[in-house]
Amino acid sequence: MTCERFHFSSARDKVDLLSHLIIDMDTIEVSNLNRQFLFRQSHVGLSKARVARDAVLRFRPQISITPYHANVKDSNFNVDFFKQFNVVLNGLDNLDARRHVNRLCLAADVPLVESGTTGFLGQVTVHIKGKTECYECQPKPAPKTYPVCTITSTPTKFVHCIVWAKDLLFAKLFGDKNQENDLNVRSSDASSSSNHVEDVFERRNDEDIEQYGRRVYDHVFGYNIEVALSNEETWKNRNRPKPIYSRDVLDNELTRQNGNMDKNCSTNCPSSVSAMAALGMKNPQDIWGLMENSRIFLEALKLFFSKREEEIGNLTFDKDDQLAVEFVTAAANIRAASFGIPLHSLFEAKGIAGNIVHAVATTNAVIAGLIVIEAIKVLQNDTKNYRMTYCVEHPARKMLLMPVEPFEPNKSCYVCSETPLLLEINTHRAKLRDFVDKIVKATLGMNLPLIMHGSALLYEVGDDLDEAMVANYAANLEKVLSELPSPVTGGTMLTVEDLQQEFSCNINIKHREEFDEEKEPDGMVLSGWAPPPTVEGANKTIDNAGSTSEALPVEAEKSEEIETAPGKKRKLIEVSKNDGTSNAEEIKKNEKLQVLDDDDDDDLVILDGGDLGFSPSKKKCQW
Amino acid sequence: MDGEELTEQETALYDRQIRVWGADAQRRLSKAHILVCGMKGTIAEFCKNIVLAGIGSLTLVDDRVVTEEALSANFLIPLDENVYAGKTLAELCCDSLKDFNPMVRVSVEKDCSSQVTYQASVENFIVSLMLLWYPAVPSLLRDSCGEIFVDLQLHTYSKKKLEETIECQLQYSSFEEAISVPWKILPRKVSKLYFALRVIERFEEAEGRNPGEVSIADLPSVLKLKKELCDEHSLNESHIPDALLERLVSSTREFPPVCAILGGILGQEVIKGISGKGDPLKNFFFFDAMDGKGLIEDISNSAGS
Numbered sequence: 001m002t003c004e005r006f007h008f009s010s011a012r013d014k015v016d017l018l019s020h021l022i023i024d025m026d027t028i029e030v031s032n033l034n035r036q037f038l039f040r041q042s043h044v045g046l047s048k049a050r051v052a053r054d055a056v057l058r059f060r061p062q063i064s065i066t067p068y069h070a071n072v073k074d075s076n077f078n079v080d081f082f083k084q085f086n087v088v089l090n091g092l093d094n095l096d097a098r099r100h101v102n103r104l105c106l107a108a109d110v111p112l113v114e115s116g117t118t119g120f121l122g123q124v125t126v127h128i129k130g131k132t133e134c135y136e137c138q139p140k141p142a143p144k145t146y147p148v149c150t151i152t153s154t155p156t157k158f159v160h161c162i163v164w165a166k167d168l169l170f171a172k173l174f175g176d177k178n179q180e181n182d183l184n185v186r187s188s189d190a191s192s193s194s195n196h197v198e199d200v201f202e203r204r205n206d207e208d209i210e211q212y213g214r215r216v217y218d219h220v221f222g223y224n225i226e227v228a229l230s231n232e233e234t235w236k237n238r239n240r241p242k243p244i245y246s247r248d249v250l251d252n253e254l255t256r257q258n259g260n261m262d263k264n265c266s267t268n269c270p271s272s273v274s275a276m277a278a279l280g281m282k283n284p285q286d287i288w289g290l291m292e293n294s295r296i297f298l299e300a301l302k303l304f305f306s307k308r309e310e311e312i313g314n315l316t317f318d319k320d321d322q323l324a325v326e327f328v329t330a331a332a333n334i335r336a337a338s339f340g341i342p343l344h345s346l347f348e349a350k351g352i353a354g355n356i357v358h359a360v361a362t363t364n365a366v367i368a369g370l371i372v373i374e375a376i377k378v379l380q381n382d383t384k385n386y387r388m389t390y391c392v393e394h395p396a397r398k399m400l401l402m403p404v405e406p407f408e409p410n411k412s413c414y415v416c417s418e419t420p421l422l423l424e425i426n427t428h429r430a431k432l433r434d435f436v437d438k439i440v441k442a443t444l445g446m447n448l449p450l451i452m453h454g455s456a457l458l459y460e461v462g463d464d465l466d467e468a469m470v471a472n473y474a475a476n477l478e479k480v481l482s483e484l485p486s487p488v489t490g491g492t493m494l495t496v497e498d499l500q501q502e503f504s505c506n507i508n509i510k511h512r513e514e515f516d517e518e519k520e521p522d523g524m525v526l527s528g529w530a531p532p533p534t535v536e537g538a539n540k541t542i543d544n545a546g547s548t549s550e551a552l553p554v555e556a557e558k559s560e561e562i563e564t565a566p567g568k569k570r571k572l573i574e575v576s577k578n579d580g581t582s583n584a585e586e587i588k589k590n591e592k593l594q595v596l597d598d599d600d601d602d603d604l605v606i607l608d609g610g611d612l613g614f615s616p617s618k619k620k621c622q623w
Numbered sequence: 624m625d626g627e628e629l630t631e632q633e634t635a636l637y638d639r640q641i642r643v644w645g646a647d648a649q650r651r652l653s654k655a656h657i658l659v660c661g662m663k664g665t666i667a668e669f670c671k672n673i674v675l676a677g678i679g680s681l682t683l684v685d686d687r688v689v690t691e692e693a694l695s696a697n698f699l700i701p702l703d704e705n706v707y708a709g710k711t712l713a714e715l716c717c718d719s720l721k722d723f724n725p726m727v728r729v730s731v732e733k734d735c736s737s738q739v740t741y742q743a744s745v746e747n748f749i750v751s752l753m754l755l756w757y758p759a760v761p762s763l764l765r766d767s768c769g770e771i772f773v774d775l776q777l778h779t780y781s782k783k784k785l786e787e788t789i790e791c792q793l794q795y796s797s798f799e800e801a802i803s804v805p806w807k808i809l810p811r812k813v814s815k816l817y818f819a820l821r822v823i824e825r826f827e828e829a830e831g832r833n834p835g836e837v838s839i840a841d842l843p844s845v846l847k848l849k850k851e852l853c854d855e856h857s858l859n860e861s862h863i864p865d866a867l868l869e870r871l872v873s874s875t876r877e878f879p880p881v882c883a884i885l886g887g888i889l890g891q892e893v894i895k896g897i898s899g900k901g902d903p904l905k906n907f908f909f910f911d912a913m914d915g916k917g918l919i920e921d922i923s924n925s926a927g928s
Contacts, residue, residue, distance in 0.1 A: 031638045034675055037723055059698060119643045120891070283628065285646055351642055358642035361675040362890040365668060369883030373912055376880075387915045394902070400888065401910065401917025 019064035021085070024049040025071040029320070035361035073100050073447055079502050082108035087378045089113045089371055093357060095140060099415075099445040100501060102127065102135035106416055107502030111378045115371050119358050120393040122367040126374050126386040126406055129416065137410035147518050152182050153228055154238060158332065158341050162352045165331035166317045169220060170324065172201055174304060174315040184224065209305050213298040214246045221245070221334050241339045249294045273307045275299035275326045276346070284346040288330075290337045297330035319354025328353050366391055366401070414528075420493070420506035425481070425524040427489050427511045432459060433477040438522050444505060446498035453494055456486035481509075629653075633726070637677055648898030652678050655897045658732075660684040662712040664696030664877040665769065668886025669893075671699070674720050676894055680728035681720065683713040696877035767878045767912035768870075769885045770820055772798055773892055773904050780899040795906055796923035804924050806856035814918050816909045818863045822849045823871055835875040842872050884910055888917065 026048045028039045038055035039048070049067035056065060070077075072092070082088065082104045092098050093116065105112040105127065112127040114135055127134050150156070151164050168183040183201075200219050203212045225243040229235065275296045276282070288296065300323055304312060308323070317324050329349035336343050350356065370389050377385050387403040396402065412419045423439065432451075436459060440449045450460040459473050481488040488494065490511030497504040508528075515523045629637070629646055633653070641649050655678045659666055662685040674681060687693075689707045694700055699719040701707055707715055713731045720729045774795045781788050802821060826841065826848050827834060837845070845868055853860045888908055895901045907920040 030635045033724075034637050034640050034677075037671060037675055040722065041725075059702060061702070284634065347641075356639070356642065359639045360643050360891075361640075361672050362887040362894070365672060365883045365887035365890070369880035369887065370915075372880040372883075373915075389915055391917075395919050398918050398920065399916055400904075400908070400919060401884070401915065403915030 019066075021066045021068070022049050022052060023068040023070055023072045023077065024052070025069065035359055035364050037361070072097055075448070075500055077104070078500055079104060079107045082110050085110055087111045087113060087375055089375055090115060096445055099136060100447065103415060103498070103501035103503040105129070106134055113371055113374050113378065115367050117359060117363045117367050117391075119360065120363055120391075122363050122391040123389065124367055124370040124374055125388040126378065128378075128383075128386070128406075130409065131383070132386070132406035133409055134413060134416040136415040137407075137413040145521065147521050148182055149518075153234060155335065155339055155341065158336055158344055158349075159352055161332040161335040161339070161341060162328065162349060164335060165328045166353050169331050170315075170317055170328055173216070173301070174312050174324075177313060183220070203305065209302045210298070212305070213301045216301065217246045217294070217297060217334075220331075221338060225338055239340055242337075244290070244334060244338050246294065246298070249291055250298075272322075273303050274322050275303055275330075276322075278303065284350075287343055287345045288333065289343070290334065293330040293333040293337070293343070296326055297334060300327035300330060317353065319350055319356065325350045325353065363391060370401070412528075414505055415503065418504070418506075420508055420528065421526055422508050422510060422528040423524060423526050424510045424512040426513060426515070427481040427509065429480060430523060431478060431480050432484060434522075434524070435481065436477065438524060439507075439526055440496055443526055444496065446496065446501065446503065448498055448500050450497045450499060451494060452497075453484070453486040453488055453492060458484060458486065458488075458494075633677065636724075636726075640676065644894070644898055644900060648894075648900055649677065651898050652676055652894065653726075654679050656680045656682070657893070658682045658684070662687075662693075662697060662699070662716045664698075664879060664882035665885045665889070667697045667699045667716060668882045669889045670716065670720055671723060672886060672890030673893060674723045674727045674729065676890070677724060678727055678897070680730070682730050682732050683717050683720075684732050685713040685716070686711050686733060688712070689715070692876060696879055696882055698879070767881055768816060769881055769910050770816060771885060771889050771892070771904070771908040772801070773906050773908075774798060774801075775896055775903060778896070778903060780895075780901070780903065782901055791902075793903065793905060800924050801906060801922050804922055806852075806858040806862075809922060813862075813922070814907075814909045814920055815862060815864060815867055816911060817907060817920060817922065818858070819867045819871055822852055822863060822868065825852065837872045837875060839869070839873045842869055845872055878912065881910065881912055884917070 028043045038052045043051045047069040049069045053065045053067040106129050109129050115124045172181045172183045221244040329346045333343045390402045448461045451458045492509050494507045699716040717729050717731050779792045892904045895903050910917045
């Protein structure tokens with residue numbers, strides 16, 4: 001979308017006189033080329049910001065554009081930096097970055113034009129401090145996390161199997177050995193020796209790879225399932241999984257065949273090592289059966305150990321790592337087979353595991369055009385005509401493009417209205433670290449927080465801290481709230497700030513003993529942030545929500561339809577036009593900032609069947 | 624489906640859009656041939672979209688030379704006079720478009736008046752897509768508003784309803800048939816742009832002008848014609864505001880963001896039409912940057928739907 005917007009704004013005469021700045025931390029990938037048309041095959045691997053700038057200059061050489069190959073959350077993009085600009089255009093696709101930019105634009109008092117697309121859907125919104133809702137006035141559905149027990153013991157959907165395969169099994173086998181891992185099911189027999197269990201995943205010296213692979217296979221798909229089955233309670237109201245052993249699915253013949261085929265691939269360079277290729281399976285859209293998945297599982301594992309041994313122990317899942325995708329697909333499918341969940345193709349599994357956002361050039365073109373139209377209104381101070389515009393797939397009341405007037409700011413928005421929040425937490429059990437990770441960073445989206453209790457500084461992050469302070473804060477993190485130097489108990493109020501975002505928030509603490517493990521897995525509940533009052537059929541937005549936490553990956557919810565809020569919408573406060581400065585003059589003096597961070601990796605998308613001829617029973621998520 | 628599988632290169636390049644419309648639709652696109660006449664800004668946008676999408680081939684027709692107007696709205700035309708001198712718009716756009724996707728065959732044909740029709744045969748599904756932009760019926764874009772007209776003749780397609788796929792069929796009207804629908808039987812809330820554009824069209828025809836060849840000087844005559852047409856159709860004149868007509872005659876230049884929007888919608892419709900998946904637009908689309916609405920109107924006289 002970046003590309004689109006750039007070239008429109010460039011095509012317009014007046015805008016030639018503006019200077020532009022573009023921030024994007026990404027490099028170009030092949031899969032970008034179906035829509036990011038300023039890029040070519042020869043640019044793969046290069047900085048998006050720089051190549052985009054070069055491309056635009058080729059057809060509008062007189063424009064001034066400065067590229068930054070950087071993360072928009074870098075501390076040098078502070079409030080003073082943002083103050084230089086007359087408008088900010090976002091082409092981000094993760095929630096975290098959007099919230100960050102939103103706060104900076106509020107602090108700098110710079111208009112923000114936000115946008116997003118997924119497939120055929122899209123929207124453009126305008127945010128002016130004090131006049132309209134900020135980006136966070138309407139709560140964006142929090143990315144959903146899965147309870148640990150669903151992933152480890154009782155999956156019901158394919159995505160649960162993917163998360164298990166990716167974050168537990170793959171991480172255990174190929175990732176950092178020192179990381180905590182919930183892979184092994186806790187059996188009801190508390191006396192089972194955990195030492196024995198740990199050894200299972202370690203490959204013994206000179207152990208035959210085939211044998212090791214089967215041992216792992218049998219352990220996670222066979223033994224672990226049997227252990228889980230021994231917990232009668234769990235399965236009272238659930239379908240029982242079936243343990244699967246490799247000897248039942250594959251006989252020894254086949255693995256010897258695999259060994260032969262492998263010789264043909266021995267000249268492959270590491271990056272093109274592929275279990276599919278080794279097994280002669282060509283089509284990523286095929287849905288493999290249990291046997292094929294098992295063969296891929298073992299072959300992929302074998303290839304990791306024989307061709308990429310030096311990487312083992314350091315690997316994290318990467319959707320562009322073919323072998324990793326094959327392994328995770330196979331593992332997820334075998335687990336799915338065990339639990340009676342439908343199997344999926346590699347293509348589909350990759351999309352889920354890699355949080356791939358589906359995208360087409362046409363929707364991006366439409367949204368980009370709309371962004372430029374709003375941006376021009378902002379530059380011309382045409383306040384009465386600012387619109388939030390929604391692009392839908394199925395027309396509503398004859399409309400494919402639906403404009404809505406912006407709403408007033410939400411008076412209880414904790415970002416732009418500074419309303420205090422309420423946190424229910426067990427102050428005797430929860431540590432400050434939990435509060436920082438789960439609330440301050442994950443929920444409130446702060447990067448460089450500072451936490452105060454009255455005048456006492458409980459925690460802060462920064463470059464200029466002396467050793468004693470750093471040590472003090474580190475110690476505080478490990479303390480439970482009620483035992484902090486300035487004790488945090490029920491009835492106290494904490495102030496949390498992010499100085500870079502110039503964002504401050506007050507949180508009232510309420511002590512609570514118990515939390516529901518399934519519904520409130522974090523052991524804390526933040527509230528007090530009321531959605532803005534609208535009539536039923538509230539204006540829902542589609543967003544590029546991203547996974548913000550490092551915990552088990554997320555599925556963000558989608559709003560199925562966009563309905564304009566009829567009747568009782570809060571009115572946009574009129575801004576009276578000021579003096580008679582000619583627009584052309586103003587535009588000449590103006591500058592424009594474009595903030596782009598087209599990182600496709602962040603968002604979990606499960607496709608909607610809809611009209612797309614895709615497999616049914618999948619929910620579309622935010623992007 | 625031997626030999627019809629998408630290549631590895633195609634799968635990698637089109638991954639994100641295959642996740643939207645499926646591999647089957649992608650295959651159909653790769654077999655489609657499209658003819659385009661008249662390389663205006665909106666059409667340039669449209670061409671960019673369908674080339675990126677991976678159609679089989681695209682043929683361009685436009686023998687005109689570069690003008691300042693073309694340079695301001697058609698991003699495919701290079702700015703360097705040394706480069707564009709001596710070449711037609713079609714030739715210049717062809718060179719640029721090839722760059723966007725080397726897997727698409729882009730070529731130039733001289734002169735559309737021979738009414739060459741390109742057809743793509745995709746397993747008994749015949750697509751004839753030139754009707755969208757006959758020289759006499761361009762997808763009009765005047766300054767900040769525009770219109771698209773779609774005629775897919777007798778169109779069969781599939782779509783998902785709840786958990787199953789259903790087959791549908793639509794019968795479209797030709798442009799002539801559509802605009803001959805008497806105004807007074809149209810629903811009251813039909814977009815004013817529809818009527819306004821018809822008035823301008825009629826004026827251009829009567830005066831022997833090319834599409835878009837009007838100016839503010841013509842406004843009095845246009846308003847007069849409007850009154851006549853409203854009387855003829857027994858339509859209340861308030862359906863065609865004078866202010867709207869004034870806008871349409873004063874500025875016939877294309878506005879790049881609106882080119883993008885129309886070119887995007889048009890591209891989407893052509894892709895849907897070729898792939899035979901999803902409800903196609905029937906049969907007019909209007910966009911007006913003044914109010915920001917993108918509206919569909921069904922103005923046809925065919926019985927079937």
